[in-house]
Structures are given as C-alpha cells and as structure tokens.
Amino acid sequence: MLSATVSADGPNLVPPANEQTANYWCTWYAQNYWIGRGTDLQSLKGVSNSAAREELNEHALFNEVDGWATTYLKRGRQDFIFLTDHGWQTKDANKRIAGGPPFFNLVAEPSDFPRYAGLEPKEVLKRFNDDIKSLGWNSLGIWTRGNVTLEQARTFVEWSKYAGIRYWKIDGGDTNEFNAFKAKQEIYPELILEYITGAGGNLNPKWDQQLDSYPSVYEIGGKLQQPMLDCLQHSDTFRTYDASPLLMSVTTLRRTHDILKQTQQQARYRSILNVQDDCNVAIGLGVLVASKRHPNFDERTLQGRDLHHQLSGKRRMQKRINEAERFGRWARIAPAFPAGDGVYVSSEHELVDRCQFTQWDTWDVQHLWQSGQPKRPRHHGPQHAAAQSRN
Template sequence: MPVKPCDAPNYWCTWAVQNYMYGHGLRSLDATLLEGDAGAQLARAAMTEKNVLGDAGWAKTFYPKVRGDLYLMLDDGWESGGMATFEVATAKFPSFTGDATERLRGLNHAVKTTGWRSAALWCRNPPDGDSGRRLEKLSDAAGIPYWKIDIGDPNFEMVQMRDEMRLPLRFEHVHGESAVNGDWHKDGRFGVQPWGSRRMVILRNTDVYRTYDVTSILSLPTTLDRLAEMLKGTQGHPEVKALLNVEDEVYVAAAMGCTMGVMRHPLTGLRPGDDADLFFNGPRQAKRRMDEVVRAVRWQRIAAPFSPGIGTVAIDDEILTDSWRFAKGQSWESDLIGAEVRQGAPARMARGMALPEVKAKGERPFAFATRFPNGAVAVAAQERTRVGEAWYMPECEVTLPVADAPGPYGVFGNFKSLTMVFEAPLHGKRVLAQDLAGDEAVDITGDVQVRGKVLHLPGEVLRRVGLRSATAGDLSSPGLVIALV
C-alpha cells in the first residue's frame, strides 16, 4: 500500500453533517423543519468555527486515516454577503482576522494543520469579469486549490480566466438534477447523453463533472445510470480531460475510475425519535460504513481516476430496477414521500475491459469493473434495493476477464466467489492480499485455487481479508487489494 496520499481531487464535503447538527438533545423534532429553505438555513447556521475546527469538530475527528488524501470542502454557510463572495464570515469564524485574503488564508492553514490536504470551497453563481478574476486571485493567494461550483459559470469564464492567469486551481461544475432520474413512476432512467447535450458541454469544459444529488436509499442505481450515460457519451473523445465525480458512492468511484465527493459522516443517534437525517437514512446505514471511504480512497493511491474519454466502455443491455417507498424524513423532495419510486441502471459496466460475468440464483447484484491505464484492475459487486428490503446482497459468482493486466487487483463488495481469468499461466505465483483499510498484507496462496490461467478466490477468503482491519461496529463491505508475485 503506497504511503503517499493520492493526487486525485477527492474531498469530504460538510453539507450532510451541517444538515444533521440541529436538534441534538431535543425531546422531539418535527422532520419537516429540516426540509426546504428552512432546513438549508439551519444547515448554514451550523457552519461555525467550533463545529469545523473545535477539539470535537469535524476537521479534528473525521477520517484520520485518509485526511491527507482529501480536501475538506466547506459548503454553503462559510462566507458572508452571498454565495460567491469568498469573504470568511467573521461572526462564525472569529479567530480569523485581517482582510479577505488573510482571513481565508488563515482558515485554510487551520484546516491543513488538522491533517487535511487543504480546504476547498463551495460557491454558487460566481461573478464573471473583473469580480470573478478578483475571486480567483484571492483564492490563489490563500492557497485554495479547488472550487465546487454548485450551479453557475454557464459560459466557463472562470475556467478561461484561470487559464489566462495560469493558476493552480481546479473547478467542479454540475448540471442540476432532481434527486432521482427520469420517470420514476416507471423505469426511472437518466436518458442518453449525445455529444451535443448540455451535460456533455459542461463535461468537456470543466476539470471535474459531478453527477449531482441523489436520495440516500436509491443512490446507487441513480448514480450508476448517470455514470453509464456520461461514459457512453464521452467514449471516443480522448480530448476530454475532465474527471467524473460520483459523490458519496465511494466503491463506484474506486472501481470505475471516478473521483468522489464524500458526504457521509459518523454522527448518529443525536436527534430524538427516529434520529431523522434527510441525507443518510434507511437500512443501508451509510454512516456506519466509514471504512468504505478509507478503502476507496487508499485504492486510488494505486489506481488513480482517469478521464471518461480514455479507452473503451462496455455497458450491459440488461437493466436492473430498484424501488423504494419513501417515508417522511427520508427525502427533501416532498413529491417522493409516500410514493413508490423506481430507478433503473445497467446490470454491468466495464471500462477498458470486457464485462464481468455474473451468476446468481434469482436476482443479481450490480457489478462493474475497470482496467486502469497503469494496468491495475478493480471489480465491485453491490447491493440491491426493493420496497420493504433495502440494501440486500444477492449471492453471486463473478468471473473477471483480466487478460494481460499486471495488477494489482482491487476487489470491492461481497462475492460467493471471484474467478480471475488471465492470458498466461500462473504457475509458481504467490497470491498476496491486504485489507485496503489496513497496513499488512497476508499470503493467501494456500486458500485459493490456481488452475493454469485461472485464479479462483472463495468469497469467505475475500471477506476475511477484506475486513481484516475493520473498525469495531463498522458495517462496510469488504475492500481489498490482491497482488501476484
């Protein structure tokens, strides 16, 4: 496992935890207070120096193993006077004084002192012209390397000015989406993205394109379908340099060569009653799956995200459709409450290689794989959701056509078995494996079967090694790296 942090523009974003801060210790809490503009205002109020940088604050307590790999993304509420002023709110962050540059530089320094790679900044509708140029210079003087532009800059003037001034600054742009795809009463599909679509225009003019907001419970199929269409639309366009960001679906990011905008946090049980949380709720219990973030981020030290315009993409014709009936407090989109929502996505996807073969009795999981430009390979199998049963894992046997890829090989999720098929015989090879959340590899040669060009890995071995360094009480799926030596 490389010790050096990865260079990918990954971040942990404060917005979800901001939305969880109100209501701690109350006897009762009406979840409708957390919705819409009222909920957003409560979230903005939670962006304070104490919450971010205090001894028990987010910066000092979250993600100690991978802070050096991640930007700490300060979302809405950190600035005063608007959503793109870059004026640190002195009432909320009183320790940082001086002019705008000095305050922002001081805030960034404080974030970096706690071990994070740097602060990064959320903004909306940044100004163009001289005002925009001033913001970019201010940001550069404060050492800020990344902006999350959450709507705005439609003509990419910020990008043009950045390039003219040759600033070391990355931009993330978005196309605003509903939290669910398409006609969710029926198949819930994202839709084909031709080269001339607005989403493709954004992708080819930015540094990072984020696939945008999703519900907590149907996040996986919604994100996978968006990713599939963006990959298909970009195939054959190596001139595209941008990366795709799949938000908090961290195993999708790891296995599909995307960046991640991590949102999950470990705070639970602090609100009365059902512990309402509009961002992370339901049986998946993502806030008890923090080790997945560590494993995904550390895999990207080995296999970095790469542009969707590089190489080939294979998308399965079979569509798996997940569904859920949303209860009050499970979404900020009120029209979803009480309704059965359906979201479809391809059963399998692959980048730079053939599709994995998946055998299952009955329903199948989502499966996806990538051969990275450096020869590493990753494969993942992930859970399904249906009304009354969220985040269940169909037992599956997966065969992965590795061909001549030298590895290492990342494996994410639960498998009954994984069979890797190579081009050349494996005689004399030792098989080493390591939990991506840990620091020690183990020799599993005696626990697997090697037959000519085929390596067969039983699911119990993958699970034992892939959870070897699990945090007590964590519910994460396994994530491990395998090497042949």
C-alpha cells in the first residue's frame, strides 16, 4: 500500500513565482484616472497624455492610503513587474547626463521623487527597484520612448544591470537600428525589451464601415506588417497595442491572429506577444499581459458618470482585479512562448461584433465628438476567427 502525507489543506500544485516573469502591471491607466480625481468634470478639456504624465510621482506610488505600489494587486504582486509609465523621467535637458531624448534618458525627475534626490542615476534606479521589490512586486520596470545611439543605449543598459532592472517598455522608437536591443544582448541579455509599432489607433482600420472582415494593420499586406515582423526578430516582447475597452478582446484577437498565422513554426520570430490587459486571451493563446486595471470607480466623473476611457463598459474591469491575480498563477504553470514557436490554428468562420461609442468610451474622441455633440453614430465591427488555438 502506498501512502503519502499532505497538509490539511491538500498539496499545492502551483509552482512558486517565476523570478523571470515578463508580465507586468503598469501605472498608465491610473495616471489617466487621477486627472481631476475627486471632481465631476463638465468637459474633456484637460484630460490628456501630458496631464497624465504629471500624475506620476512618489506620493502616487508610495503613500500608504491609496498608493498604486502599496495598495494594488495585493495577492498577485510576486507574479508581476511593477512598471512605471510615461512621466517618471526628468524634463530638464541639463540633467540628462548620458544624453538621450526627453523620454529616453533614464534619469528620474528629482522633484517627483525627492526620496532619491542627490543620487546618481544608476543608484536611483537601484533604490527605486529595491523599494518596489520590498512591497512584494517582482521588480521595477521602466517606460521609454524615442531613438538612442548605441553608445547611449550601452550606458542605459549598464545602469539597468547595476540596478537589477529587468524590463524596459519601449513605447515607440528605436525600430530602425534596434540599438537598445543590440546593447542589451551584448551587456545584459537578461534585460527584457518590449518594442511596438503601434496599431493605427485603438480600433482596427475601417471600423466605421459595414464590412464582412476587419483586418488589422498587421495583416499580410497591412500598413505595419513588415515593421511588426522586424520587431518580432529584434525584441523580447511585442505589444499588440492599445484597444478600446468596449471591444478590447475582439480587436486584440484579430491583431494576434494576423500575427501568429504568419510567424508560427519560424524560430527567427523570437518575441513573445503581449496582449495588454486581456488575461483570458493570454491564457488561451500563450502570450503575456500588461495589466493596467485598478479598483477605483466613481472617483472621477464626467457629467455625473464615471469617466475612464481605458476601463469602461459592462465588463467592469475595476471589479476584476482577481482575474489578473489568477492569470499570474496560471502563467507559472503555462508560461508564454515566442510568436515563432508552436502551431497556430484558427477557424475559417468569422464573428463580427458591433458597438456604439460615446465620449465616455474612448480617448479617440475627435472621431466621435465635436463641441460636446456626436458627429454621427459610429459603429465598430472588429472581426476575428470564431475559434483560435495555439500549442
């Protein structure tokens, strides 16, 4: 007779957290929500990317009451990198000691992060990383955008290696020379670099037309097909980019479909796809997540109604934080794999979903609203295969 001793709660079949995870939680949606937080806005004036940049600071991250790093994702932090998005770097060109453009210099703004004032850049990154890890997160990830020389890239990679930074979100730029990728392969291969091409907007092309199919910009012959394929050969992760929340899943599924049908079983496509914050899609297709959801609701309204262009809709993602936490545990069992690995199959049948948008539902308001009034009703019909599978 065989016998085994297990705890009263039974055996734990979930592996420990993967220290090399490439899934992350990102501050960007919270930054946007903090614009005018605590007020009822009467118009969208002032709700902008530049305003969101100003919301990222030490208090927003670390205060004990509602700090993003201190209070969010309490049961899932070890499975996610904490990625500080647009706005953390210095706005003063004189402080960019290694050069680089305004959004790719890796020098934290001292007025936003006074706890690190007086430290050299690589030491700031190290202390910042230590502070994030002490709260239970996997590590600190950082946002960048722009083009850098190979010499600048080497310096920034050296700083990151010293600090233990494991992830850069390169949100545009460096896709001609891939200097950051070259530098990290040479100096610090463990550094994970995310590249993007953009996606032509938060909806797939021709969204306002009545069609039977809505290919994305990554489709064969599409506007960004070749740039996408180039990125997949010179990056560690590739993000399929922003999608409107009301049709996030179908828009993202179509983009992912258009990529994987071209890259399967071709090892040169080394990059792992990242599908933003769609955890269920990620589980089914073996890809990564950039979670941006947060629990705040009705704390910033537009004419009496909660305003959150990134998390609107009946899915109420603000109430689904545990969805991201569960995904983190699932990723320990079935980690994501590169776009060139495995086999991808999809149904020949296509599904079309249509949805009317309002000024509460998308940040791309110039296509929908003018002077506070709708130009005309618009519908989006993103297409995707009725069934998709990958192994």
